Amino acid sequence: MTEPLAVNPGGSLSPDQVVGRDLLINQLWETLRVQSVLLSAERRMGKTSVIRKMAADAEAQGFVGVIRSVEDCSSAGEFVEQLAAGLRDALPRSHRAAATLRSLISTWGVEVDSGPIRIQPRLREDWKPQLQRLFEAVTDHQDRPVVLFIDELSMMLDKVRVRDGAFVARDVLDSLRAARQRHPSLRMVVSGSIGLHHVLGDLAHPGSAWAPVNDMDRVELTPLVPAEATSLAYRLLAGARIPCQDPGAVATAIAAEVDGVPYYVHLTVKWLRALGPGHLVGTEDVRRAVQAGIEGLPDSWNLSYLGERIIARYAGSATLAEQVLDIVATAGPGSAALTTAEIGRRLGSVTAGVDETQLRHAVELLRLDHYLRRDNSFQLSIARRYWIMSRELV
Amino acid sequence: MSDQPPLLRYSPGSAPARSLEFVFVGREHLVQPALDSVADLLGDHGAAHHLFVGERGMGKSHLVSMIAGRLRRRYSAEDVRVVRLDEDPWSIRDYPGLLSAIVSRLGVAAPEGDVRDLENTLTDAAAEVPVVVIVENLGEVFGRIGADGRARLRAALENSRRITLLATAPERPVHITRHTEPFFGFFDVSDLLPLEVDEIVELVRRVARYSGHQDVSEFVTTDEGRAALAGAHGLLGGQPRVWTILGEISTVASLREPAALIRRVLDDLLPQYQDRVGALPPDQQAIVLLMVEAGGALTVRQIAAGIGVDQRSASSQLRHLATKGWVGTAPALTVDAGGDRRSAYYELREPLVRLCIQIKTGRGVPLDAALAYATGHPVAAEPGAMIESALEAFRADRDRAHLMVLPREWRTVAQQRLAEEAVAAG
Numbered sequence: 001m002t003e004p005l006a007v008n009p010g011g012s013l014s015p016d017q018v019v020g021r022d023l024l025i026n027q028l029w030e031t032l033r034v035q036s037v038l039l040s041a042e043r044r045m046g047k048t049s050v051i052r053k054m055a056a057d058a059e060a061q062g063f064v065g066v067i068r069s070v071e072d073c074s075s076a077g078e079f080v081e082q083l084a085a086g087l088r089d090a091l092p093r094s095h096r097a098a099a100t101l102r103s104l105i106s107t108w109g110v111e112v113d114s115g116p117i118r119i120q121p122r123l124r125e126d127w128k129p130q131l132q133r134l135f136e137a138v139t140d141h142q143d144r145p146v147v148l149f150i151d152e153l154s155m156m157l158d159k160v161r162v163r164d165g166a167f168v169a170r171d172v173l174d175s176l177r178a179a180r181q182r183h184p185s186l187r188m189v190v191s192g193s194i195g196l197h198h199v200l201g202d203l204a205h206p207g208s209a210w211a212p213v214n215d216m217d218r219v220e221l222t223p224l225v226p227a228e229a230t231s232l233a234y235r236l237l238a239g240a241r242i243p244c245q246d247p248g249a250v251a252t253a254i255a256a257e258v259d260g261v262p263y264y265v266h267l268t269v270k271w272l273r274a275l276g277p278g279h280l281v282g283t284e285d286v287r288r289a290v291q292a293g294i295e296g297l298p299d300s301w302n303l304s305y306l307g308e309r310i311i312a313r314y315a316g317s318a319t320l321a322e323q324v325l326d327i328v329a330t331a332g333p334g335s336a337a338l339t340t341a342e343i344g345r346r347l348g349s350v351t352a353g354v355d356e357t358q359l360r361h362a363v364e365l366l367r368l369d370h371y372l373r374r375d376n377s378f379q380l381s382i383a384r385r386y387w388i389m390s391r392e393l394v
Numbered sequence: 395m396s397d398q399p400p401l402l403r404y405s406p407g408s409a410p411a412r413s414l415e416f417v418f419v420g421r422e423h424l425v426q427p428a429l430d431s432v433a434d435l436l437g438d439h440g441a442a443h444h445l446f447v448g449e450r451g452m453g454k455s456h457l458v459s460m461i462a463g464r465l466r467r468r469y470s471a472e473d474v475r476v477v478r479l480d481e482d483p484w485s486i487r488d489y490p491g492l493l494s495a496i497v498s499r500l501g502v503a504a505p506e507g508d509v510r511d512l513e514n515t516l517t518d519a520a521a522e523v524p525v526v527v528i529v530e531n532l533g534e535v536f537g538r539i540g541a542d543g544r545a546r547l548r549a550a551l552e553n554s555r556r557i558t559l560l561a562t563a564p565e566r567p568v569h570i571t572r573h574t575e576p577f578f579g580f581f582d583v584s585d586l587l588p589l590e591v592d593e594i595v596e597l598v599r600r601v602a603r604y605s606g607h608q609d610v611s612e613f614v615t616t617d618e619g620r621a622a623l624a625g626a627h628g629l630l631g632g633q634p635r636v637w638t639i640l641g642e643i644s645t646v647a648s649l650r651e652p653a654a655l656i657r658r659v660l661d662d663l664l665p666q667y668q669d670r671v672g673a674l675p676p677d678q679q680a681i682v683l684l685m686v687e688a689g690g691a692l693t694v695r696q697i698a699a700g701i702g703v704d705q706r707s708a709s710s711q712l713r714h715l716a717t718k719g720w721v722g723t724a725p726a727l728t729v730d731a732g733g734d735r736r737s738a739y740y741e742l743r744e745p746l747v748r749l750c751i752q753i754k755t756g757r758g759v760p761l762d763a764a765l766a767y768a769t770g771h772p773v774a775a776e777p778g779a780m781i782e783s784a785l786e787a788f789r790a791d792r793d794r795a796h797l798m799v800l801p802r803e804w805r806t807v808a809q810q811r812l813a814e815e816a817v818a819a820g
């Protein structure tokens with residue numbers, strides 16, 4: 001595929017604009033035949049784009065797919081309404097569950113065939129049985145299985161927690177889990193921009209073994225593989241009509257410089273476009289573009305969150321986490337990754353009395369938040385470069 | 395064309411499309427991507443949302459008016475609906491208020507009921523015909539609709555994908571830069587940069603013609619006229635509104651002796667800048683004043699030392715100033731230079747800030763000297779003593795620090811001199 005593509009950093013892509021991800025998507029469909037999926041990634045990595053591409057292909061894969069971003073729901077009742085409307089619109093009339101679903105909806109006292117679903121307040125307050133009936137309705141048949149792509153679940157849970165209390169938010173998660181276990185023909189792909197681990201942390205009783213998502217396969221969305229990122233860059237360059245000395249080389253350079261992150265591919269091409277039609281772009285321009293994205297003012301790639309999130313969310317582990325990143329960032333890109341023990345040793349020379357458990361905890365947080373890989377190297381070289389620059393580590 | 399309506403420099407939203415097109419300079423490259431996005435929206439190829447950032451007077455309203463005008467000419471109301479909200483969002487008090495404002499401009503009856511009904515009304519309308527919403531002062535609007543409103547709005551946009559936002563803001567709103575915000579990284583952000591000299595010549599030429607001053611519009615394209623504008627540019631910077639004012643009030647005679655003209659423009663703008671500096675937190679005010687005094691570009695280290703804070707907090711304040719459009723990275727030198735290569739240099743983006751503060755405080759390079767230099771010595775003429783001594787120091791050790799202390803427009807002159815010398819030396 002070399003069709004030109006419009007630069008769109010950050011907007012909502014249609015399935016045909018989502019480049020690559022094919023291998024991953026195939027694997028996800030394989031998984032979905034047996035299990036639900038929890039899709040996590042750094043913000044803007046392309047989670048929504050992936051599930052949108054999957055949802056568009058659900059029928060061909062033998063599923064009924066419903067996709068919904070639920071960050072507009074502030075209550076569990078609204079969540080039920082949104083799911084019901086999505087399911088109603090997605091289920092073909094010929095599907096065995098369609099009629100059952102319709103008769104359920106009619107008990108809520110609303111227009112059955114189209115339009116928004118607003119459950120009567122009394123039933124809405126009592127959302128849990130309605131949610132159960134909804135799942136029963138759509139799974140009670142021998143027809144195609146249903147897969148719900150629920151985007152921004154963590155954002156919704158956070159709102160529910162604030163509005164109705166942590167126990168209601170916990171209840172939603174528990175109900176979803178119960179439904180997954182009860183109905184073999186129901187699957188979910190859950191995703192969200194705030195890491196679910198942060199929200200679970202806010203919801204769980206300290207020390208409890210509550211694990212409402214551990215039945216799902218956790219998949220971490222990583223950047224595009226080099227060939228995909230190169231193809232994205234190539235198509236965006238063509239779409240933006242950017243004159244290049246050697247388009248293939250420029251596209252390859254873009255993919256490499258941004259570690260294959262599609263969002264940064266878009267941003268890089270946008271920067272190159274601003275050089276104007278009179279400038280013949282070469283690979284040196286690509287390096288300048290990425291450098292400007294990381295170091296330039298104003299912070300156009302918005303990387304300052306790398307520091308801010310640690311301060312905002314890491315509480316007592318913040319300073320330690322910063323020091324860990326300092327050590328990893330300056331270990332040298334070529335040198336072998338550092339073991340946690342080695343980081344501890346090097347920390348020892350910085351701060352006295354580093355507690356082993358605290359260190360492991362900090363490293364674990366940094367992994368969950370996509371700073372570090374399992375081998376303790378930076379997941380993105382862009383993040384590493386930003387860290388070095390902002391902490392003045394040179 | 396002297397019977398034309400005035401250019402309405404302060405509210406282009408209500409100016410006639412023809413006059414807007416006529417004096418539209420230096421922003422064309424921002425129009426096409428927005429039009430392309432709307433074409434994609436119509437073809438069901440996703441929705442891109444644009445945000446144009448520029449301080450007051452940079453031409454944001456002019457730009458979105460132009461885009462709206464072209465969309466209306468290109469498409470019928472059956473293809474796409476273009477909705478423009480009021481520039482001042484005072485009437486939008488909350489999220490339902492925002493939705494009602496959009497829905498009522500679509501000519502759809504606002505539903506009885508709550509937010510969800512409003513959202514459905516909007517997304518149903520968009521399902522029929524895609525909608526482009528023009529929102530000015532995005533940060534203000536996002537503040538007013540609250541955290542819940544922002545989350546709901548993003549969900550509505552993501553679920554529908556039939557609505558495109560074309561927004562403007564004087565600075566990058568925190569709602570798009572903060573990682574925990576729903577709209578983090580969601581907009582395609584473009585900065586409206588100051589106009590360059592060529593663009594200014596073109597703008598003044600058009601405005602003068604539009605205002606019926608044929609002689610001025612011809613004069614500015616001569617070498618003499620161009621040099622006069624280039625000199626004034628060194629002082630006034632590249633804000634389109636400034637040059638629209640100047641284009642309207644100048645005569646050939648006043649352009650030949652522009653000091654008085656420049657003072658008139660500055661007087662017109664002074665209150666606006668006083669308010670803006672006054673609204674900054676103390677540390678940021680201190681940085682701005684330091685930069686005014688320095689005249690040229692500074693490193694973080696120099697700034698930290700200058701205002702007496704540590705480098706980390708200096709650099710964080712600097713970032714705030716950059717987000718608000720006050721400060722930018724100084725462009726790299728065009729001559730070979732050594733010195734401390736690792737540290738970046740920062741400078742005020744708008745020389746106007748410098749001038750207006752100088753008028754108030756009398757600090758920095760004296761205004762009269764600056765005026766005389768800019769207006770009496772156009773770019774090609776003899777540089778002043780400051781440039782001379784900077785050049786001398788630079789020739790001795792080729793440390794770029796010597797050039798960076800010069801105000802940007804003088805730095806350009808110095809670089810030109812060095813380049814010429816290099817050529818002469820073979």
Ligand SMILES: Nc1ncnc2c1ncn2[C@@H]1O[C@H](COP(=O)(O)OP(=O)(O)OP(=O)(O)O)[C@@H](O)[C@H]1O
Pocket residue numbers: 008009010011012013017018019020021041042043044045046047048049050192193194232262263266578
């Ligand atoms: N596969 C892809 N092909 C082309 N562009 C992509 C792809 N994936 C992501 N992008 C780019 O990245 C941007 C963000 O993608 P997306 O909205 O899917 O991210 P996300 O992970 O859901 O973000 P958030 O966590 O903020 O919800 C898109 O607007 C687009 O510019």
Ligand SMILES: [Mg+2]
Pocket residue numbers: 047048049151192193
């Ligand atoms: Mg998303």
